[in-house]
Amino acid sequence: MTLDELFTRVIRSHFPAIVLIALLPVGLVLALGFAQPRDWSASVRIQATSAVPTSSTEAEALSSRILAIATTPSVVHDALKAAHLKGDAVIVSEKHVAAQRLGESPVVELTVTDSTGPHAKALVDQLSVRVLTFMNNADRGRFETAVEDVNRRLGDSRTQRDRLAKQLAATPPGAARDQLKDLVTEAGRVASELSAQRASLIMADITRGRAVLVDGSHPTVLRVPSALLPRAGLALVLGVCLGIATAAAIETLRPKVPDARGLARILDAPMLASAKQAPAGLARMLSLVARRNGLDTLVIMAADPDRQASASALVRSLSRLSSERDRFLDRVMTDGASSAGSDRGDDEWSTSFVDLASLQHRQEVTAGIAVVCAGPVAHEHVEALHDVLRATRWPLIGVLDAGTSWSPDRPDVWTPVEEHS
Numbered sequence: 001m002t003l004d005e006l007f008t009r010v011i012r013s014h015f016p017a018i019v020l021i022a023l024l025p026v027g028l029v030l031a032l033g034f035a036q037p038r039d040w041s042a043s044v045r046i047q048a049t050s051a052v053p054t055s056s057t058e059a060e061a062l063s064s065r066i067l068a069i070a071t072t073p074s075v076v077h078d079a080l081k082a083a084h085l086k087g088d089a090v091i092v093s094e095k096h097v098a099a100q101r102l103g104e105s106p107v108v109e110l111t112v113t114d115s116t117g118p119h120a121k122a123l124v125d126q127l128s129v130r131v132l133t134f135m136n137n138a139d140r141g142r143f144e145t146a147v148e149d150v151n152r153r154l155g156d157s158r159t160q161r162d163r164l165a166k167q168l169a170a171t172p173p174g175a176a177r178d179q180l181k182d183l184v185t186e187a188g189r190v191a192s193e194l195s196a197q198r199a200s201l202i203m204a205d206i207t208r209g210r211a212v213l214v215d216g217s218h219p220t221v222l223r224v225p226s227a228l229l230p231r232a233g234l235a236l237v238l239g240v241c242l243g244i245a246t247a248a249a250i251e252t253l254r255p256k257v258p259d260a261r262g263l264a265r266i267l268d269a270p271m272l273a274s275a276k277q278a279p280a281g282l283a284r285m286l287s288l289v290a291r292r293n294g295l296d297t298l299v300i301m302a303a304d305p306d307r308q309a310s311a312s313a314l315v316r317s318l319s320r321l322s323s324e325r326d327r328f329l330d331r332v333m334t335d336g337a338s339s340a341g342s343d344r345g346d347d348e349w350s351t352s353f354v355d356l357a358s359l360q361h362r363q364e365v366t367a368g369i370a371v372v373c374a375g376p377v378a379h380e381h382v383e384a385l386h387d388v389l390r391a392t393r394w395p396l397i398g399v400l401d402a403g404t405s406w407s408p409d410r411p412d413v414w415t416p417v418e419e420h421s
Helices: 003-012 015-035 056-070 073-082 089-095 117-137 140-170 175-207 228-253 260-267 279-292 305-334 338-347 379-392
Strands: 040-047 097-101 107-114 220-223 297-302 352-354 367-373 396-401
Touching: 003 015, 003 228, 015 228, 040 117, 056 073, 056 097, 056 107, 056 117, 073 089, 073 117, 089 097, 107 117, 117 220, 140 175, 260 367, 260 379, 260 396, 279 297, 279 305, 279 396, 297 305, 305 352, 305 367, 367 379
Parallel strands: 297 352, 297 367, 367 396
Antiparallel strands: 040 107, 040 220, 097 107
């Protein structure tokens, strides 16, 4: 099978079904797209730290941390409550909150989507405040605990130093006084170290990076671009693939010859004039081909047995036209036109048109077959035609293309005007 035959059998023969199947998902996507309101997005930019990340991995870690905090259901619930909005915190956190890092910078864009712009703005305001609060105060507890511990130890050291200093003042010179003096010196040194440690903790807390809002209290509120067109394009591609697959499956399970040209190639017969044309031209063409093959009778058969009624109607139309032509020529000869009498043998149609049921015994010897094809033909019907041709051994003069709208009511009329020469 050539590519042209494959295209004809799968695509051209089932083109309406392919178009219908392809348009179904597109229509569904368009209906859902127009039914759903377009969302609004509100976004703020958060600088996670003042230090520049040294790699994309570190920058991605900052973005992931902000996203993890912003999508925590409890944090989202508090933000919804503070913004006086209703909604499922779990669904909002999963589908309406996103964070995206901007290159390898410490700036992360936090985005919230909602059906209305003011709601999205209010939610991103409250959510960003809670993200900042958590990031800035997450490690604050450890710092305060460390400072309290240093202050307690520093207080104990100073208390001990003051107590030893009083004992030193009341102790007379001697070994005991020297020992107390050493203890006072040691207590002072410990107090100095603790003071330096506390100062270091405070300085580290002051200089550590803090998360801050870049755009302050002015979130960027935009209409979310519609994804209807790309979705419709994808639906169309999917629909076309499904349509072609369905057509291929139908053609595999119920193979058909797509048209009259394909049937003529299979039967190794020529394509004759279309049956859907003026009867005079059709009868003249069939008579010419029959005479050239030495045939007096032409059996008109439909490729599809369900169309045999249309074939019989075509036979009646051709036979009636042949009879009218004979009467016309006889009338001309009766009027005494000698030249017309000499031309009758060239003009009259001596070919008889019959269907298989009305074929007479005397006509079988010089009979031939013309097959009329009206659209796709099942392979079992083609095999039946082969069986008839092999059984009768009648020559097949050709195939007629009747078109898919061929019917017994108008079996052979292409135009309502019939010309008689």
